[in-house]
Amino acid sequence: MEESQFDVVVIGTGLLESITASALSKAGYKVAHIDQNSYYGAEEATLSLDELAQWIDKQQSSDTQNSRFKHAKRSDTVPKQSRQYAVCLQPSIIPSIGPMISSLVASGVAKYSGFRLLDCLTIYNKTGSIANVPSSKEDIFKSKEISLLDKRRLMRFLTFASGEFEGKQELEGKEDLPFPEFLSTGFSLNENICSVISYALAFCLSPDDATLPALKRLRHYLRSSGRYGPSPFLIGHYGGTGDIAQGFCRASAVSGGVYILGRDITGIAPISSDPNGFNYAITLSDFPDTISTRLVITSPSNSPLPVGVTPRQLSRTSAQVSNIHCMARGILILDRPLASPPQEPLSDFAETAGDVDENQTSPPLAIDTGILVFPPGSVQGGSSKHPVTVLVTGEGSLSTPKGKWIVYIGCPLSEDLEDSTTAEDVLKPYVDAILSLSTNPSSGPIDPLFSVSYLEYSPQELTNTTNESTYIIVPPPAIASLADICDELTVDAEATFKAAIQVLRQLSPRENDDDEYPPFWPPLPVEEEDNEW
Amino acid sequence: MSDSASGSADKSVQVKLVLLGEAAVGKSSVVLRFVSNEFQANKEPTIGAAFLTQKCRLEDRILRYEIWDTAGQERFHSLAPMYYRNAQAAVVVYDVTKASSLEKAKSWVKELQRQANPNIVIALAGNKIDLVQPSASSSSSTSSPESEDEADDATATPDEAPPTGTEPESLRQVPREEAQAYATEAGLLFFETSAKTGEGVVEIFTEIAKKIPIEHILAATRGNGARSASGNPRAEGSQQSNVNLNEDPNKSKDACNC
Numbered sequence A: 001m002e003e004s005q006f007d008v009v010v011i012g013t014g015l016l017e018s019i020t021a022s023a024l025s026k027a028g029y030k031v032a033h034i035d036q037n038s039y040y041g042a043e044e045a046t047l048s049l050d051e052l053a054q055w056i057d058k059q060q061s062s063d064t065q066n067s068r069f070k071h072a073k074r075s076d077t078v079p080k081q082s083r084q085y086a087v088c089l090q091p092s093i094i095p096s097i098g099p100m101i102s103s104l105v106a107s108g109v110a111k112y113s114g115f116r117l118l119d120c121l122t123i124y125n126k127t128g129s130i131a132n133v134p135s136s137k138e139d140i141f142k143s144k145e146i147s148l149l150d151k152r153r154l155m156r157f158l159t160f161a162s163g164e165f166e167g168k169q170e171l172e173g174k175e176d177l178p179f180p181e182f183l184s185t186g187f188s189l190n191e192n193i194c195s196v197i198s199y200a201l202a203f204c205l206s207p208d209d210a211t212l213p214a215l216k217r218l219r220h221y222l223r224s225s226g227r228y229g230p231s232p233f234l235i236g237h238y239g240g241t242g243d244i245a246q247g248f249c250r251a252s253a254v255s256g257g258v259y260i261l262g263r264d265i266t267g268i269a270p271i272s273s274d275p276n277g278f279n280y281a282i283t284l285s286d287f288p289d290t291i292s293t294r295l296v297i298t299s300p301s302n303s304p305l306p307v308g309v310t311p312r313q314l315s316r317t318s319a320q321v322s323n324i325h326c327m328a329r330g331i332l333i334l335d336r337p338l339a340s341p342p343q344e345p346l347s348d349f350a351e352t353a354g355d356v357d358e359n360q361t362s363p364p365l366a367i368d369t370g371i372l373v374f375p376p377g378s379v380q381g382g383s384s385k386h387p388v389t390v391l392v393t394g395e396g397s398l399s400t401p402k403g404k405w406i407v408y409i410g411c412p413l414s415e416d417l418e419d420s421t422t423a424e425d426v427l428k429p430y431v432d433a434i435l436s437l438s439t440n441p442s443s444g445p446i447d448p449l450f451s452v453s454y455l456e457y458s459p460q461e462l463t464n465t466t467n468e469s470t471y472i473i474v475p476p477p478a479i480a481s482l483a484d485i486c487d488e489l490t491v492d493a494e495a496t497f498k499a500a501i502q503v504l505r506q507l508s509p510r511e512n513d514d515d516e517y518p519p520f521w522p523p524l525p526v527e528e529e530d531n532e533w
Numbered sequence B: 001m002s003d004s005a006s007g008s009a010d011k012s013v014q015v016k017l018v019l020l021g022e023a024a025v026g027k028s029s030v031v032l033r034f035v036s037n038e039f040q041a042n043k044e045p046t047i048g049a050a051f052l053t054q055k056c057r058l059e060d061r062i063l064r065y066e067i068w069d070t071a072g073q074e075r076f077h078s079l080a081p082m083y084y085r086n087a088q089a090a091v092v093v094y095d096v097t098k099a100s101s102l103e104k105a106k107s108w109v110k111e112l113q114r115q116a117n118p119n120i121v122i123a124l125a126g127n128k129i130d131l132v133q134p135s136a137s138s139s140s141s142t143s144s145p146e147s148e149d150e151a152d153d154a155t156a157t158p159d160e161a162p163p164t165g166t167e168p169e170s171l172r173q174v175p176r177e178e179a180q181a182y183a184t185e186a187g188l189l190f191f192e193t194s195a196k197t198g199e200g201v202v203e204i205f206t207e208i209a210k211k212i213p214i215e216h217i218l219a220a221t222r223g224n225g226a227r228s229a230s231g232n233p234r235a236e237g238s239q240q241s242n243v244n245l246n247e248d249p250n251k252s253k254d255a256c257n258c
């Protein structure tokens, strides 16, 4: 093949596309990976503060009826040391067991990136304080504030949830029940405990979340704890999701993938009956050659559907909640940390909070890398229906300069907002609550150095499609919890990889093609022992 | 991978390093010399990029270099930014027998200073110095003192060991002092190297190691700065927050499933 001829052109460098590109390169196909942005990661990118500000401005100027991002807003001045921040448009934590971790290890990408355990998982209560959420049975045993009876019920539930519950009598006929209801009726758990389990352990996005998928997620997280440390969750250095996407691009490049960033696609023209089997001619601005390819993998947000092409639309393998199509997002930069609660876990599991001892505990610790969950109805003026999940990252994940923290806020929405309500309005009660959680309460609430807010919509699948197409549209990204998003994108990437292989084998059979699919990740070459100078 | 036992308890510090420079100046050869102490006379151009690791001992510390060797031929200039963006060190290589390669090196340095981490340590390496040296006997790789004397007059014919056949000095297109002056002005470490003989290669990496703010990297990635700063003893428990995904997961599989 000539220099500008490819088996596959992948458009967009989001996590799903990057994983797919890297798997195809490793399977021996010639891949060109194109992004019109000058940075990697597309809608999951990790950006510097300057880049984030530009991104917000760009969304603002292109805010139309169908845009994916609306109401984008930011503070006027960008703080100094912009390049020392790594802010991710799709913040995530990664369960220690699961598709994302497996792919990171099997592809070798884990070697290029750094990871750290989550320090703490906390939950907000109506009194305006936060409490640690236990991640193990041991934590629960140690708790002094749960009544013995509640402890026993909770243990019974956790044993059930971490085991093979499929087909068990407790679950029979209740698979679709709202999860909190299942917890209270099936296991007699009190309201506080139901809330902690649903929103801080199973990361439900609404009280309507069905029981079976919630149980499966919970089991997944329970089993993840202890693999790398006490927390079930890891967070990627340098901004997480976006940096992981880059890692896969690096792996793709090592296997010969060609990268073209920062150039607009000026045309994708179908070629009819090319003797060499190329189906599309792609032209880029500022670029002399026309790129020919057998197969295109893209999404409507990365490149509009060309005239005369009926694509193949891939569907999501799993979707956490179908009725949530929008997320209000906020990002704050702080120069004072949030305080983590006293170490005693689970104080919030108690029906009556025992606040008496509070004054005797040592000064609060700063959260460097942690999660704070606001259950529905926990904040005045906030959502009574949906939980809000907050991720804090700091220097420990190499995403900020010393003494600065990034706070990501995500609020799922199931109803359309009234016209006059902005993302900023939706988030305001949470922002206020967060800002009053400073480590130094006497100095009053903190002011953010910088803040942005916007709405993120989940795109629809295309409808006019055919399974026979060589133009593949990847599954549209779901609104998922930050604990789920990376695994979902990985699973969808594998489905995309398989769909691509299927077509490529028809278009250009290779000698070693057999009936089996190639593995998603071929075995890594055996590494030589590090020697030392 | 196999030494999972050391795992996260390992005292080594990871340093991300990227090699940049025009095609064929010898980036991959310099890395190959550093990592395997080998040289290949006809090394193929790098496609995309290559990833290698090498440990390097510095006094009581062990640095683990994670090296990205980029392709000088990369047509679309789309990969390099991804490699230098989070790098703590960069080696920008030129070929002493090719003046244009120094110009390319300068443009890389400019780009790094504009786009990379402001604290990045940059080294400039003039490679293929063996081609402009009188004989192949220079296997002693401690370079500095004598070559610095000679540097005053790069065109002078060295008085001993006459060149074999050709006149090597005439191949030199970048005088040492010119590159040295540029490096000083731009705040770079500077070396002349030969991947072929090994001269100067290890020095690049040990000198970089001395300049890297190791304590800072350690503090940021290992402890959690904020917690230990609060002076609370409870923070000790969460010191091992960094995770090596390649550690054998089976070891701890049954340890604690809640």
Ligand SMILES: Nc1nc2c(ncn2[C@@H]2O[C@H](COP(=O)(O)OP(=O)(O)OP(=O)(O)O)[C@@H](O)[C@H]2O)c(=O)[nH]1
Binding pocket: B021, B022, B023, B024, B025, B026, B027, B028, B029, B030, B040, B041, B042, B043, B044, B045, B046, B047, B070, B071, B072, B073, B127, B128, B129, B130, B131, B193, B194, B195, B196, B197
């Ligand atoms: N004489 C001599 N030849 C060298 C030296 N270093 C590299 N070469 C030769 O120069 C050629 C190019 O070397 P590479 O290491 O592939 O160069 P590169 O900079 O990695 O090239 P790209 O990967 O294309 O960017 C090879 O034929 C090497 O053998 C050196 O120090 N002395």
Ligand SMILES: [Mg+2]
Binding pocket: B027, B028, B029, B044, B045, B046, B069, B070, B071, B072
């Ligand atoms: Mg090379």
